[in-house]
Amino acid sequence: MDIRDIKKQIRQLKKLKLQCRAGSTERIDLHRQILALKSQLTDQTKPDIEKDNIILEILKLDAVMASLEIDLKKHSIEDLKKYLTKLQKGVKDD
Numbered sequence: 001m002d003i004r005d006i007k008k009q010i011r012q013l014k015k016l017k018l019q020c021r022a023g024s025t026e027r028i029d030l031h032r033q034i035l036a037l038k039s040q041l042t043d044q045t046k047p048d049i050e051k052d053n054i055i056l057e058i059l060k061l062d063a064v065m066a067s068l069e070i071d072l073k074k075h076s077i078e079d080l081k082k083y084l085t086k087l088q089k090g091v092k093d094d
Contacts, residue, residue, distance in 0.1 A: 003074075006041050010034055048073075054080045061087040 013034050020027035051073060058080065059066040072080065 003041065006037050010037050010041075013037070048077070051077050051080060054084055058084055058087060061091060 013030050017027055017030040017034070020030065054077065055072045058072065061084070065072075
């Protein structure tokens with residue numbers, strides 16, 4: 001599940017929670033589900049050292065990417081590695 005799906009589920013659960021009566025068991029269960037999803041969301045946004053190192057290498061090799069200030073942390077490690085190898089092959093060819 002990616003960040004977008006988790007946020008979408010949180011919004012849906014909040015709508016259901018607001019429709020329930022305060023103090024009801026349904027509302028309490030929905031609140032617990034929302035908290036669980038929020039913890040998953042924070043787990044996914046924790047900094048990844050390996051990903052940060054790859055991003056730094058990409059920004060060193062690609063000046064255009066650095067100037068655009070695109071958030072590369074949303075991409076997977078595999079995608080970043082593919083792009084890094086593509087950049088490194090381009091540098092070796094020059």
